[in-house]
Amino acid sequence: MATAVEFTLNGNAVAAIAEPGETLLSVLRNRLGDTSPKAGCLQGTCGACTVLVDGEPVLSCLLLADAAAGRHVETVRGLAQGPQLHPLQEAFMERFAAQCGFCTPGMLMAAKALLDHNRNPTRAEVIEAISGNVCRCTGYLPIIEAILEAARRLSARG
Amino acid sequence: MRIRKEMFADERRDDLVLIGKPIRRQDIEGHVTGRTQFFDDHLVPGLLHIRCVRSSEHHARIRAVDTREAERVAGVRRILRYADLPKKAHNILTIFNFGIDDEPALADGKVRYRGEPIVAIVAESLRAADEAVAKVRVDYEPLPAVFDVEEALKPDAPLVNEYIGRNWFRYWGDYDCQQIRFGDVEAGFRQADLVIEGRYQMSPIEHAPLETNGCIVVPGEDGRFTVYTCTQGLHFSLDNVAAQLKLDTNRLHFIGGTVGGGFGGKVDTVVEPLAVLAAMLTGRPVRYVFSRAEEMQVSSPRGAERVYITDGVTRDGRILARKIVHYHDAGAYSRLSTYGTIKSAAHHPGPYYIPNVWVDSFCVFTNRTPSSAMRGFGVTGGDFALESHMDVVARAIGMDPLEFRIKNAYRDGDMKAHRKLTEGAALIECIQVAAELAHWPLSEEARRASSRIGGGGERAQIPPTPKARTRLAEPRARSAALEARRTAAAGPSRAITPPPAWTGGGEPTAGRERVEAERLRTAEPSAPPEQRPPEPPRPTHSHGALRFSSVFGSRRR
Amino acid sequence: MPLQLRTTDTLSEAAALLASERAARFLGGGTLLMRAVNEGDVSFSVIVRTRDPAFARMRTAGTRIELGAGVRMAQILASRDLAFLHPAARAIGGPAVRSMATIGGNLFAEHPYGDFTVALLALDARVQLASSLGVRELALEEFLRARGRSERVLVSGVSFERPADPSAFRFHKMTRTHPKGAAVLTIAALVPLIGGRIVGARVAYGAMAPTPMRARAVERALEGRPLTAEGIAAAVAVAAEGTDPPTDALASSWYRRRVIGVMLRRLLLGET
Numbered sequence A: 001m002a003t004a005v006e007f008t009l010n011g012n013a014v015a016a017i018a019e020p021g022e023t024l025l026s027v028l029r030n031r032l033g034d035t036s037p038k039a040g041c042l043q044g045t046c047g048a049c050t051v052l053v054d055g056e057p058v059l060s061c062l063l064l065a066d067a068a069a070g071r072h073v074e075t076v077r078g079l080a081q082g083p084q085l086h087p088l089q090e091a092f093m094e095r096f097a098a099q100c101g102f103c104t105p106g107m108l109m110a111a112k113a114l115l116d117h118n119r120n121p122t123r124a125e126v127i128e129a130i131s132g133n134v135c136r137c138t139g140y141l142p143i144i145e146a147i148l149e150a151a152r153r154l155s156a157r158g
Numbered sequence B: 001m002r003i004r005k006e007m008f009a010d011e012r013r014d015d016l017v018l019i020g021k022p023i024r025r026q027d028i029e030g031h032v033t034g035r036t037q038f039f040d041d042h043l044v045p046g047l048l049h050i051r052c053v054r055s056s057e058h059h060a061r062i063r064a065v066d067t068r069e070a071e072r073v074a075g076v077r078r079i080l081r082y083a084d085l086p087k088k089a090h091n092i093l094t095i096f097n098f099g100i101d102d103e104p105a106l107a108d109g110k111v112r113y114r115g116e117p118i119v120a121i122v123a124e125s126l127r128a129a130d131e132a133v134a135k136v137r138v139d140y141e142p143l144p145a146v147f148d149v150e151e152a153l154k155p156d157a158p159l160v161n162e163y164i165g166r167n168w169f170r171y172w173g174d175y176d177c178q179q180i181r182f183g184d185v186e187a188g189f190r191q192a193d194l195v196i197e198g199r200y201q202m203s204p205i206e207h208a209p210l211e212t213n214g215c216i217v218v219p220g221e222d223g224r225f226t227v228y229t230c231t232q233g234l235h236f237s238l239d240n241v242a243a244q245l246k247l248d249t250n251r252l253h254f255i256g257g258t259v260g261g262g263f264g265g266k267v268d269t270v271v272e273p274l275a276v277l278a279a280m281l282t283g284r285p286v287r288y289v290f291s292r293a294e295e296m297q298v299s300s301p302r303g304a305e306r307v308y309i310t311d312g313v314t315r316d317g318r319i320l321a322r323k324i325v326h327y328h329d330a331g332a333y334s335r336l337s338t339y340g341t342i343k344s345a346a347h348h349p350g351p352y353y354i355p356n357v358w359v360d361s362f363c364v365f366t367n368r369t370p371s372s373a374m375r376g377f378g379v380t381g382g383d384f385a386l387e388s389h390m391d392v393v394a395r396a397i398g399m400d401p402l403e404f405r406i407k408n409a410y411r412d413g414d415m416k417a418h419r420k421l422t423e424g425a426a427l428i429e430c431i432q433v434a435a436e437l438a439h440w441p442l443s444e445e446a447r448r449a450s451s452r453i454g455g456g457g458e459r460a461q462i463p464p465t466p467k468a469r470t471r472l473a474e475p476r477a478r479s480a481a482l483e484a485r486r487t488a489a490a491g492p493s494r495a496i497t498p499p500p501a502w503t504g505g506g507e508p509t510a511g512r513e514r515v516e517a518e519r520l521r522t523a524e525p526s527a528p529p530e531q532r533p534p535e536p537p538r539p540t541h542s543h544g545a546l547r548f549s550s551v552f553g554s555r556r557r
Numbered sequence C: 001m002p003l004q005l006r007t008t009d010t011l012s013e014a015a016a017l018l019a020s021e022r023a024a025r026f027l028g029g030g031t032l033l034m035r036a037v038n039e040g041d042v043s044f045s046v047i048v049r050t051r052d053p054a055f056a057r058m059r060t061a062g063t064r065i066e067l068g069a070g071v072r073m074a075q076i077l078a079s080r081d082l083a084f085l086h087p088a089a090r091a092i093g094g095p096a097v098r099s100m101a102t103i104g105g106n107l108f109a110e111h112p113y114g115d116f117t118v119a120l121l122a123l124d125a126r127v128q129l130a131s132s133l134g135v136r137e138l139a140l141e142e143f144l145r146a147r148g149r150s151e152r153v154l155v156s157g158v159s160f161e162r163p164a165d166p167s168a169f170r171f172h173k174m175t176r177t178h179p180k181g182a183a184v185l186t187i188a189a190l191v192p193l194i195g196g197r198i199v200g201a202r203v204a205y206g207a208m209a210p211t212p213m214r215a216r217a218v219e220r221a222l223e224g225r226p227l228t229a230e231g232i233a234a235a236v237a238v239a240a241e242g243t244d245p246p247t248d249a250l251a252s253s254w255y256r257r258r259v260i261g262v263m264l265r266r267l268l269l270g271e272t
């Protein structure tokens, strides 16, 4: 039996119907129209569906939608403040950290999970933070550089 | 980035506006804000979903497919089968009048690789489709399978693809391989101080794009179908779907161009035909997307390539003759491998001036996943073999591998084995700069070498070239194959006819040169050398090879 | 059959549901179970989960550590008391997998997974099984032996003795891809030293047999020896004894047998 799930999505209260067994990824994309998290594998291996739930990175393709009930869900759509892009977004643009762009939303959310807790990550910590995210285009280096650059900008801002 | 003006003073202008300057991708803002729309981001209500029943066998005749239980699964709307296909077999290059229609979109009574689609379930949900897939019973009669390119070319190998009729693709009507003949390699080997052979093998490589192959098809009121797709070749795919479904092209409206990673793996147009057909037959919007497992197993990889290289060299490092036998593993169907094979021949013998060259590039069919385009297919595998062999030969004659390359590199004015004069050569300069950056010591002579000096003259000539066409022995099962092709739907016949005699029958190639000697024969080995090169083989069909480049954006060489 | 979802308030209700429904599977963090759903596994149609607070409880202060089966890898990593287990928890996937993956689910993870279980095996953990009749306890090794045959039991938690000296606990996972990947092999070892000699060694392997296993021959060969290159030589020599490693896309059985001794030596000598 389908049930209603309520949570906040990028700060806004939302409600959606979910079938039993329906994942958060499916509800975000198909029911709430936020297609920013991507379905790259539906098996947990690619990280393209990464979103934050109460600040923690999760694989939305493997999380039952109602496990998000009453919690705070963040996607890339909520990263910018109005027209002002998040430093991660700016750095990704400047450092050519996206080619086809399919991994980008998941990468950005994995990176945000890191920077929200740690404004001065080491390179090793950055690599660890995105170790569950696959990128087939860039070879990762520009992504790592972009995250380090964003961290510098964030900590400079204080 | 900088242009070495000291080397190429007149090569480029100084006022370049893009090269060497950072630039933003035009689509990157969409990527970082999650607004870029990939095919699956077009939200369409009321979708039906496709999942295929796939072969568990590498090679088998299908005795029966029982879908009765699957049809009863709640939510199943239609099961597509071979009988539903408007065109029974297709190859994506035949729209250019090249190649042979050799692949049914759903199994034609036989499966030729593991994972081949047999029937397609169209259902209200993926769950329902999965349940139905689990309930389809396929009765297989396993056939002997062949997985190795050289095994596949033996006369008694199991015949993989009846549409092709033999386990290799025949080029231009009458060539068993794509071949290059330039000078006389046997004579070159006789003059050489050393003859060095090598065997190089590449494994298949999956592109593994982050976005799997897929599309969404929406039937419109006007009888047109809107197709949101990940294809890399929007118009190429449209034309192919139209051909395969026997539709006028104006009934298809393809929307795409945003590809979640392609790398060559998204030109095959494998999902669109079945999805459009399902939409035609149900009148409903249909989504067909490969699961990750399907993407890894059945989307075409870069094919396995095996390359034999034999070089005749002098002690002081001149390559006098190079003979290459290159096998492309096309898997069970052509897809684009027939073209990849042409590319490999076009790329050999590498960027080196060699007065005697022999290249045989075979497109071979095996019971492996059909392979296809991937980033310089044919060329990359060839280069891996060529450059590995350059190192091996350099070591064998005790020469520095970079010096050895500089010594043999094309210079402007050199005649290539393809009978084109070299222009704009720059390999020597690239090596010099790379050596400098890597602090790799080069001799004075190598440092002074230039692509502009030393070419042409005698090296501009086309040497006398004996005619020699490589012929493979026809498979024993060939006439059975032709029979089978006529009755493909009912399952091919297995009658075996006696092997035809070897064609040709000249003497085996020289003693030192063992590669392929027992199996390949040259048709006219003792014909007197011609002064003029033979006419390049004319395509029996019009514009084949010419048009590929414009489709895939790869440069002609 | 469309999927059904059942949520219970208590572990014993969940256990009863699992026992009574053949088509039911228990949901931990779902990193494997939801993957099966997504990949078209139609062998089950009921998903059972529980809200029982005991399921995710951690008791880490005393000498006997008790962890609910629903404890996630990220919780282990957030616990200072469990610092010695951080390398094992960090070996499981990337951060997003770790914020979902439970230790209970890890006990069921099939080859090449189950890295945390290898650590628990070296700690000689005991497994609590919930049923409508109450809780039963058994040794992890015994649990693993029966695992294939007891699909529909419910694990409520694990418990184990805190190592007196945390540095006596060692963990290493060898992967082909870096920084993360599935195991070529995994080794966990507890090598307590008394007067410079190893006393009560326990060594466990992952990916060296169909389930995580104890390396008994190695343990015997370590007993009473110093933790030096010479001291462990006999143990390294028998490193592959009793193993039955699978051949898979990551490594062949032959290769796993060949490198286990090398990795064991490095782990024991602190060279990993």
Ligand SMILES: Cc1cc2nc3c(=O)[nH]c(=O)nc-3n(C[C@H](O)[C@H](O)[C@H](O)COP(=O)(O)OP(=O)(O)OC[C@H]3O[C@@H](n4cnc5c(N)ncnc54)[C@H](O)[C@@H]3O)c2cc1C
Pocket (backbone or CB within 6 Å): A043, A044, A045, A046, C025, C026, C027, C028, C029, C030, C031, C032, C033, C034, C035, C069, C070, C091, C092, C093, C094, C097, C100, C101, C102, C103, C104, C105, C106, C107, C108, C109, C112, C113, C114, C115, C116, C153, C154, C155, C156, C181, C182, C183
């Ligand atoms: C990308 C990726 C990387 C991974 N990397 C690793 C790795 O490096 N190492 C590793 O060990 N694992 C790895 N895994 C596998 C998996 O995430 C872990 O093994 C995890 O601990 C499984 O726990 P879970 O809670 O997610 O299990 P679930 O998916 O919830 O369950 C797995 C199985 O166990 C059963 N089950 C779960 N909990 C219980 C319980 N309490 N009682 C009875 N049955 C139960 C379920 O019914 C199911 O059959 C990886 C998975 C993914 C997707």
Ligand code: FES
Pocket (backbone or CB within 6 Å): A038, A039, A040, A041, A042, A043, A044, A045, A046, A047, A048, A049, A050, A059, A060, A061, A062
């Ligand atoms: S789609 Fe969720 S991890 Fe790949």
Ligand code: FES
Pocket (backbone or CB within 6 Å): A097, A098, A099, A100, A101, A102, A103, A104, A134, A135, A136, A137, A138, B210, B260, B261
């Ligand atoms: S940019 Fe294409 S996968 Fe990362």
